[in-house]
Amino acid sequence: MIKIKSIIEITGVLARAELKPEFEKMSLRELRKDILNHVPEFEYNIQGVVGRQNKVRIKKVVVTEE
Numbered sequence: 001m002i003k004i005k006s007i008i009e010i011t012g013v014l015a016r017a018e019l020k021p022e023f024e025k026m027s028l029r030e031l032r033k034d035i036l037n038h039v040p041e042f043e044y045n046i047q048g049v050v051g052r053q054n055k056v057r058i059k060k061v062v063v064t065e066e
Helices: 028-037 039-050
Strands: none
Touching (some): 028 039
């Protein structure tokens, strides 16, 4: 059996002013926690792109502000 593992990095950039009002005042830790709560639907959407026969797991989410 051949196993192929691909590591994909998806980076999104938003200004705080572009966020919904309830997210604007959240700390980075709170934003990360909220994103992690939505991981299953993100994984499902990515799986739709790469194929249902492939397993998709989001292992780490990094939220930073510059």
